[in-house]
Amino acid sequence: MKYSTPTLDINIKAVKHNYIVIKKFCKGAEICGTVKASSYGLGGHNNIVSGLIKSGCKRFFVANINEGIFIRKKFKSIIINVLNGLNRNEEKIFYRYNLTPVINSISQLKKWLKFLKKKKKDRLVLHFDTGMCRLGIQEPHIKDVVRLKSHLNQFNEVIIMSHLACSADKKDKFNEIQRKRFENIKALLPGYKYSLAASGGVFLGRKYHYDLVRPGINLYGGNKDFNKNIKHVVSLKCPIIQINNLNKGESVGYSRTFKANRKTVTATIPIGYADGIGIRLSNKGYVHYKNSKLPMIGRVSMDLIILDITKLKSKIKEGDFVSVYNENFTIDNFANLTGTIPYRIITCISKRYLKNYKK
Secondary structure (H helix, E strand, C coil): CCCCCCEEEEEHHHHHHHHHHHHHHCCCCEECEECHHHHHCCCCHHHHHHHHHHCCCCEEEECCHHHHHHHHCCCCCCEEEECCCCCCCCHHHHHHCCCEEEECCHHHHHHHHHHCCCCCCCEEEEEECCCCCCCCECHHHHHHHHHCHHHHCCCCEEEEECCCCCCCCCCCCHHHHHHHHHHHHHHHCCCCEEECCCHHHHCCCHHHCCCEECCCHHHHCCCHHHCCCCCCCEEEEEECCEEEEECCCCEECHHHCEECCCCEEEEEECCCHHHCCCHHHCCCCEEEECCEEEEEECCCCCCCEEEECHHHCCCCCCCCEEEEECCCCCHHHHHHHHCCCHHHHHHCCCCCCEEEEEC
16 A cells, blocks of 8 residues: 555644634634535544644534534534535434534525424524625525514524635735625624635635634645745655656657657656546646656546656656655645646545545
């Protein structure tokens, strides 16, 4: 296993550190853990969720009800909110597993209130659309929610939330437009708890923090430009399984997209587009061996990538590991190289990787 399988090192201590960094930055606000998509592809809820709980996190967000059930079976006392809301025939399941649906429409709200009519009303989360135009209660229905305020007040806790569309760009004026829209909703529904900021919004400043913030990618070491104190969490290394000699004029890979213009020493690593490595890296990507770049040559295939190791031919051997990304060449760097975002890099992490959780 050690010599034939790409290995993903996940630093739980760094996740906990990043939680504390965000907590210090958002003084007075509760820090919730967004652990949807199997903790952004890193898996290991026993490790990541446990680590966040030990750091003081009590409230978590997931995308769908199945994710919520999976975590609830392992952790009985935490608060779990389900972002995709209350959908068809899910009321009994939400109640059975003590999950909180994030209410995204007036029809969902009425359905949930009807179901809970004679039941314990613990907490309610209402999501209002302030400009994302994806999920959330639309502006024309705000007044309908206000009319139901007497029902809202029956809950022990009510959270009013929204989601920023452009928080990755601190200079985007739409952030302030959305915040002002959120303030208007807050004025119509006073006396509750409020949440606007996810990862990007956390570092837009205190006026975006309100009572709760919902970081995701920042916990896992992505978007480090937002705050220099965020630590790298995940590193991917891959073993060399074969070294070959290529003569001038010979080609490698499918469609012969690379032809050697000199004698070339190549190394094959067992990783490919089935593992989330973008095919667009064909003939332009690279990995690292210690401090040296090793170019990817030929087309990225499903399970294999070929490297040019000519300059290190006497220093590298089969069984040695090369680094795809690490603390020096981060997931942000690798995302830029791939032409995508760090979210996609880690959420596409292959199930074939050997995961090593470092506590």
